[in-house]
Amino acid sequence: MTQILTLSQHDVLSGQIEEHRADTPAALAALKAANAALDGGKSGQAVALATQALTSLALGPMTAASLILILRRTGDAAADPFTAQLLAQLAPMATDTARRINLGRLMLALHRKEEGAALLRAALAEKPTDRPAILALTAHLLQQGARADAVALWQPLFAAEPANGLLRLDLVRILALSGAEAEARQILDQAEPLCANCRAAFETAAAALRGTGAGMGAGMGTGTGAPQAAMTMEIFERFAPTYDATLEKLGNRGPEMIARMLTAMALPAKRQLAILDAGCGTGLCGPFLRPYAKRLVGVDLSPAMLAKARARKVFHVLDRCDLGSIGTYPKGPFDMVICADVLVYFGDLAQVFGNFAAVTKPGGWLLFTVEAAEAGWHLAPSGRHKHSLAYLEETLRKAGFGKPKQAEHNDLRHEFGKPVAGLGLAVQRLALFA
Ligand SMILES: C[S@@+](CC[C@H](N)C(=O)[O-])C[C@H]1O[C@@H](n2cnc3c(N)ncnc32)[C@H](O)[C@@H]1O
Numbered sequence: 001m002t003q004i005l006t007l008s009q010h011d012v013l014s015g016q017i018e019e020h021r022a023d024t025p026a027a028l029a030a031l032k033a034a035n036a037a038l039d040g041g042k043s044g045q046a047v048a049l050a051t052q053a054l055t056s057l058a059l060g061p062m063t064a065a066s067l068i069l070i071l072r073r074t075g076d077a078a079a080d081p082f083t084a085q086l087l088a089q090l091a092p093m094a095t096d097t098a099r100r101i102n103l104g105r106l107m108l109a110l111h112r113k114e115e116g117a118a119l120l121r122a123a124l125a126e127k128p129t130d131r132p133a134i135l136a137l138t139a140h141l142l143q144q145g146a147r148a149d150a151v152a153l154w155q156p157l158f159a160a161e162p163a164n165g166l167l168r169l170d171l172v173r174i175l176a177l178s179g180a181e182a183e184a185r186q187i188l189d190q191a192e193p194l195c196a197n198c199r200a201a202f203e204t205a206a207a208a209l210r211g212t213g214a215g216m217g218a219g220m221g222t223g224t225g226a227p228q229a230a231m232t233m234e235i236f237e238r239f240a241p242t243y244d245a246t247l248e249k250l251g252n253r254g255p256e257m258i259a260r261m262l263t264a265m266a267l268p269a270k271r272q273l274a275i276l277d278a279g280c281g282t283g284l285c286g287p288f289l290r291p292y293a294k295r296l297v298g299v300d301l302s303p304a305m306l307a308k309a310r311a312r313k314v315f316h317v318l319d320r321c322d323l324g325s326i327g328t329y330p331k332g333p334f335d336m337v338i339c340a341d342v343l344v345y346f347g348d349l350a351q352v353f354g355n356f357a358a359v360t361k362p363g364g365w366l367l368f369t370v371e372a373a374e375a376g377w378h379l380a381p382s383g384r385h386k387h388s389l390a391y392l393e394e395t396l397r398k399a400g401f402g403k404p405k406q407a408e409h410n411d412l413r414h415e416f417g418k419p420v421a422g423l424g425l426a427v428q429r430l431a432l433f434a
Contacts, residue, residue, distance in 0.1 A: 008366060025057050032419065034070050045069050047078065054082050059084050061090060065109055072111065079248040083110050094119075097126045097354025105136040113140060137323035138171075145183050151175075151183060166238065172198075232301060232345045237282070240304035243282050252413045254341035254369045255284045257424035265426065267292060273335040276359060278323055283309030290314045299323075299332050323352050332359035339368035340413075344384040347377055349392070353399035362431040366401060368399030371412060372421040389423060401427040 028051035037046035050067040053059065064086050072079035078140035087107065094103040100123045120137045124130060134153050147348030148256040154171050168191035175184035178270070192199050222332055239246075267273075269291035277285050280298030282305055290296055296314065300306050306318050321328045323342070337356050346352055356366050373386035380386050392401065404425045412422030 002412040004379055024058060027053065027057050030057060031063050031066055034067060035419070037291075038070060038073075043073065047074050051078075061086065061106060065106055068110060072232055081110065081112075086110075087112065090191055097130075099125050101130055101133040105132060108140050110134050116140070124153070124414070129160050131157070135174075138174060139178075142174070142180065147175070147180050147183050154408065161193055165191045165193075165198055169195060210289070228379070234373050236300075236302035237304045239306055240282065241301060243305065243308070244284070246283075247413075252341070252411060252420065255288075256409055256411060257369050257408055257412075257422060258338055258367050259288045259342045261408060261426045262288065262292070264406060274333070276330070276332070276337045277315070278321075278337055278339040278356065280309050280315070280318070281305045281341075283312045283315060283318075285338055285340050286312055286314035292336075297334070299330060323355060326355045326358055329355065329359050333361040334359055334364060335361055336365040336367065339366070341369055343368060343370050343387065347379065347385050349377070349387065349395050350398065353395055353401065357400040357429055360429040362429055364429050365426060366396075367424070367426045368414070369422055369424045372409065372423040387423075389425075392423075392425060396425075396427055400430055402430050403427070 016274060028052060034046045034049040034053065037043070037049060047070065050070040054064065054067050054071075064082070068079050068082045068086065071082065087103075087110070090103055090106070094100045096288075100119055104116045104119035104123060107113075107119060110116075117137060117140050120133050120140075124133050127133070128341075134157060138150045138153055141147075141153070151171070157167060158164075168187050172184045172187045172191060175181075175187065188199060212394070236243075244261065260395070271294045273292050274291045274295045275289050275297070277283070277289060277296065277298040280286065280300050281302075283298060286296065286298065287308065293316070295316050297317045297319070298306070298309050298315040299319050300309070301320060301322055303320065306320065308395060310318050317330065319330055321330065323329075323339075324346070337360050339356070343352065360366060370385040370392065371384060373388040373391070375388050376389040376391050377385055389407065397403075404427050406424070406426040408424040410422055410424070411419035413420055
């Protein structure tokens with residue numbers, strides 16, 4: 001090894017390690033290039049790029065780890081020296097429980113399984129309800145087949161939040177995804193009295209996933225109707241207080257994609273349109289929609305998200321609505337429907353697109369974003385859905401929309417160091433659709 005891997009910040013372990021906050025643009029560009037080479041099947045080029053970055057750039061720990069993992073695909077021999085070097089630099093920084101937890105998680109990610117698990121166990125003895133530590137150790141134990149130990153890790157969390165059914169459902173989902181269906185169902189029995197619709201949502205998702213052959217039980221909101229609505233509402237009620245800050249950290253670009261498509265349409269910003277922001281959340285799209293709107297209506301399932309949107313004071317009307325249920329929509333018709341980063345919570349979109357068409361004027365616009373899939377739609381391990389362009393075009397056509405006038409392919413955000421491919425579409429409701 002010719003150069004010592006350096007870190008661009010002193011105290012890199014104190015933050016969330018998924019964040020690339022310690023990184024320079026050059027480091028992030030190198031990671032992106034190496035990932036792109038890997039995704040394009042050019043593993044030799046990916047390894048060369050990763051090695052070059054690891055030996056010549058100042059890197060934050062997550063980027064260094066992501067590059068090391070690229071090397072590890074070609075065998076431990078290439079990755080081990082960099083792993084040792086990175087961990088040796090980070091170990092002296094693990095001066096408190098939170099930092100030790102971050103180091104332990106990083107060790108697990110870098111395949112230093114035993115050391116990482118031991119560090120996390122020690123940290124959990126000091127802080128038994130630390131969720132990131134519990135999640136990381138749960139994944140490790142499930143890989144080892146130690147299901148009972150994994151479930152036991154969650155007991156302090158359950159004791160601290162005895163009425164939180166969604167917390168139990170998180171474990172149900174993890175167990176189900178790892179193939180521990182019997183254990184998942186046991187925890188589901190505990191969750192059900194605390195979480196209306198949990199079981200219905202779980203069974204719907206499990207059946208849908210089995211039907212597509214995609215495996216068991218990840219999504220708790222596939223499709224439309226009460227299960228989708230109940231699950232997503234409960235998630236966003238919890239998420240509302242930290243939503244904006246979290247999305248900013250993740251570099252979320254959904255609203256930005258919508259804004260760009262809107263700008264490209266070159267409409268006069270003269271407050272002329274009736275606009276529906278469908279699933280407005282905390283209202284991130286409101287400020288750039290308002291100049292076009294004579295009437296800006298935001299709807300969402302979650303009262304907590306709507307309360308945040310209300311505080312922005314840019315919407316004329318804010319109301320609750322289930323996008324899967326036409327009877328709950330506000331009075332239209334609208335010149336434009338916007339739907340940023342919402343359809344990921346639905347699997348099949350026929351119903352929702354049909355509802356959008358019903359409230360859009362003939363010739364009116366629908367602008368939305370999804371996470372991109374290669375074909376059809378499927379539920380990703382993140383619990384969100386991905387949809388392909390071909391599936392969207394076909395489902396939009398059946399609902400009465402035309403071919404996309406704009407299709408923007410772009411990264412939506414980063415998850416575990418990898419970009420999440422997004423797709424933004426602008427389509428028009430056909431004037432002569434019966
Ligand atoms: C990731 S947020 C996006 C919010 C906003 N559009 C933005 O770009 O920031 C997803 C939103 O969709 C809402 N949502 C999910 N399912 C819904 C449904 N069936 N009806 C209405 N809103 C829904 C959630 O409550 C949440 O506020």
